[in-house]
Amino acid sequence: MADAKSIYPRGEAMRMAVRWLSEMHHCDLETIEEACRRYDLTPCEEEFMLKRFLSADHRKVVKGKAE
Template structure:
C-alpha cells in the first residue's frame, strides 16, 4: 500500500496556522492559568507549524497582549 500520510499533509499551511490559533483560543478558556508561550509551543508541535509560523504566533499573540 502506498504511503498515505496523514490528513495534515493534505491541508494547506495556512490552515494549520488557523487551526493552531483556534486551539490556542480554546485552551486559554480551558486552562486560564497556563502561560500563553507554553500553549503556543504546544500548538506548534501539535499542528506541525513551521518555525516562521511559530514566530508569527509569538509576535502576534504574546507581544500584543
C-alpha cells in the first residue's frame, strides 16, 4: 500500500529497487536491505523482496529455523 508521504507514484519505488538490485549482479540480505532503505519500501514490500530474491537455503538461516 502506497504511503501518502511517498515521493514516488504507487509501485515505482519497488520497480526502482528491483532495477537497482539487478544492476548489483547479486542478491544477498545486505543488498536487499540496502535497496529497501534507498527506496523507502514498506515492510510488506521488504518481505516480498526477501522471499522473492533470497535462495531457499539462505531464507532458512535468516529465519533461524530449518524447514
